[in-house]
Amino acid sequence: xxxxTFKHTGVLPNGCFIxxxxxxxxxxxxxxxxxxxxxxxKGCHCSDGHWLMVSAPRTENGVVEGITIKFDSHAEMxxxxxxxxxxxx
Numbered sequence: 001x002x003x004x005t006f007k008h009t010g011v012l013p014n015g016c017f018i019x020x021x022x023x024x025x026x027x028x029x030x031x032x033x034x035x036x037x038x039x040x041x042k043g044c045h046c047s048d049g050h051w052l053m054v055s056a057p058r059t060e061n062g063v064v065e066g067i068t069i070k071f072d073s074h075a076e077m078x079x080x081x082x083x084x085x086x087x088x089x
Contacts (some may be wrong), residue, residue: 001071001080008064015058024064028057035074050077 010018016028031053038048050073055066059084071077 001069001076004068004070006066009062011058012064012066013058018062021051025055026058026064031089032053032077037074050074052077052080 008017008024011024011026012018013026017023033047033049033051037050039043039046050071051083052069052071053066055064058064069080071080
């Protein structure tokens with residue numbers, strides 16, 4: 001399992017970045033990979049593997065922060081979800 005934090009600055013209320021292409025969700029969200037990993041679209045590699053992403057709502061200053069947890073397997077992710085806890089070693 002690997003845990004990464006992220007922080008996006010310069011995010012407009014609509015989710016677009018002020019200074020670059022792209023955008024993010026601004027209301028806060030929890031997303032997870034599909035049962036078979038990734039996004040489940042045949043041939044797509046946009047988000048391979050099993051993962052969980054938690055993003056906080058955009059602040060008034062245009063900041064969106066969160067964490068992404070990448071699991072080694074579906075079983076590891078399922079164990080995390082079933083036990084409702086994360087033990088870092």
